[in-house]
Amino acid sequence: MKRYLSLYKTFLAQYLKILMEYRIDFLIGLIGFGIIQLSGIAFLYLIFAEIPNLNGWSFEQIVFIYGFAQIPRGLDHLITDNLWILSKSIIVKGQFDRYLLRPINPLFHLVSEVIQFDAFGELLVGIALVIWSMIKLKITVSFLQILLFILTIISGAVIYTSIKLLFASLSFWIKNSHEILWMNYSLSDFSKYPLSIYSKPIRTIITYIIPFGFTAFIPASYFLNKGNLYTCVFGTFAAAILSFIIAYTIWLNGIKAYESSGS
Amino acid sequence: MIYVENLSKEFCIYKRQPGILGSLKGIFKRDIEIKKAIENISFNINKGEMVGYIGANGAGKSTTIKIMTGILTPTSGKCQVNGITPYENRTANAQHIGVVFGQRTQLWWDLPLSETFTILKKIYNIPEDQYNTRMEFLSEVLDLDSFIKYPVRTLSLGQRMRADLASALIHNPKVLFLDEPTIGLDIVVKEKIRKAIKFINQEYETTIILTTHDLQDIEELCDRIIIIDSGKKVYDGNIKNIKKDYGYITTIEATFSNKNDLSLSNLSFGFKLDSQDLNLNIEDNKIIIRFNNKKVAVSQIIACLINEVQIKDLHIYEMGIEDIIKNMYKAGELNA
């Protein structure tokens, strides 16, 4: 564990150096991801000009959920972006060989290679929205709740990672699973709004099958005093652990099935 | 050290039908072809041995190496490296092997080479003092200092190959797998790499398996060779024997500067050999001689040549591995 942390620190230092070299490009990426999140908020703002509340949720509450959704997403985006490349080209081109040749965990090796600083666009917007809406809603939080908040954020990020890992691992068999991954990743859009607006089958899918519901709405509703501790917080934690176990098992089997490439 | 028994690996290849209609059809039914990359390969390699693993393109060399290094899981058969089954216990195996794939680097593309070594030091848990002596040794034999500060992506092929070799040796592995470590390199770098390999083998008793298409590599480095062809082992033994038995055709190419027209008829070597064992060819001012070196020595041919023409340039080629295998088939040793 200590070895991994120290390794990651070395990588991080290197990436920061590269980042400093390409400051402008970093800024551009940050703005890009920031703008797309903000356009979602602008959309909500326009809508709330027409209606007093959405299914019983006020504008500020919706903004809280929306902002909350960005944080685990951004965290996962920051750390595990290389999974997209895995699904798209690393396996097709037989470039996965190198991850199997070092005495460290191949998943760690893969993921540590890319730190996607663009993700700060999502993270910053998300944090800003959460703080803004908390002030507006006059939500006060105890120290314990801050800890629970961090726990749910990390669990949410783990759920994102697990879903990406699972679908990216399919490429060990089908070579390119980028589009399948993208399709399933699109499901995360559902978690940005209250689950009550969806029909039952969709709610079921988003909670029990591809559990993006746990990355935003479910934990967020606890902090808005609309859900209880057990389902919202511990449910999120359990969902994270379960999805990671499933995804990691598939990943391990994928490695066994890996075929490399002819040249 | 390395123990391989009845190893086989099959690949499934999905065939695509051409055209839009074909691809629609492909949704429902896919043609699968099973490709046997290697079949029932067995061998043993002892500690400190340096073995050449050779065969034509597509013979299955890289596939075998990938199994021994834990990248591929075999379809059937057994394989152990230093008592560990590589594809089942990958990280334990990786700790004591070193691997170079000449075709593809394993280094971090964007990081400076020096940084790469710092990271490898952490990955392999190498103690500081060992790391320092090792680093010193490697930069000396492989001449790393001139480019150690540059990012890997900016290195030339020769520099990158030396870097890859150094990175495979930094943790003092017990076994070293080299898949075409000299591909695309010039003579000077090739020589450097061969020297380093030889030195490592002698100094540290590192077991080495080497694949290559350059017979010179094999000759300078290995006493023992294993030849595979179409996935099957066809020879395992001493290199001198096989060259004596099957690699007997040598080619000499000489460029000469005589003004007068030289023709085959006025070149008489006076050897009483049929065309199988001696074969002459003239193109412009170049003469190509193929001969059986069991029947006549290189020196004899050159001596005769010097008598006849004024030589500007001279090359001597040994037989390539593909031709040796062809000869083995011809001799009926192998069942084609």
Added chain:
Amino acid sequence: MLSLKRQCEIYFPFSKSVIQSNMTYKLNFVMSICGGLLKTAVMYYLWRAIYNSSSQTALNGFTLNDMVMYIIISFITSRLITNSIDFQIAEEVKQGSIAMNLIKPIDYHTKLFFEALGKLIQELIFFAIPTIAFLIMIVHTTAGNQQISLSNIFLYFVSAFLSFCILFLINISFGLIAFYTINIWGLTYIKFAITRFLSGELIPIIFFPLWVQTILKFMPFTSLNYSPVMICLGKIDLKQSISLLLLQIGWIVFLFILSRWIWNKAIKRLTILGG
């Protein structure tokens, strides 16, 4: 000047090869449609909840049915007109292969256009036309108060084609920015975010505050999505439709000149830098 027919003969193979290579990975095509449908479904549920929460049946003249049609047609339009020419150019600049394209005896712009056209044709045949036909059927059988007339559909396709040309020209100009920065990814992402919002893909422009609507009149964004979709839904009369089409053509002329100008500058830079 070669005749148009001859030009098409030369360049049409580029379109064909794009279609063919995309169709070898038909699973990707299907999956990307599914992903888009999911995002559209989210919008559908969101709008349903919005209308449920509202005391009125129509917001800014849109009933829920109108809005559902709006987001579906919007989705179809955005699929039709999108192309990744900007990435393609950026990739070629990065790998230095763009110089190769300048040596060949073909016009690079035209070649790119026909490649984008290939994708358009593919989307038309395998997605847009079947989906729209299906929609018409549904609308007719459920006999809602709204009708999609065939003349509107025809005008829609004309307008969507013009949108396609506008986006193509915007993308060309964007791709060429790759000469100046390496993070073209971030830039195109900004472009994507802005065009998606300001073109009315997320929400009809009429929901915007008036001052924003006024500003947007002077920008090409609404011509990308809002115009064709409004034409299709029959929300505007024929005269207005024609004037929207003319506006689109105006933008094409302007952007064409702009992209040529940027291109010439970029080429100069290329020849100076030596690729």
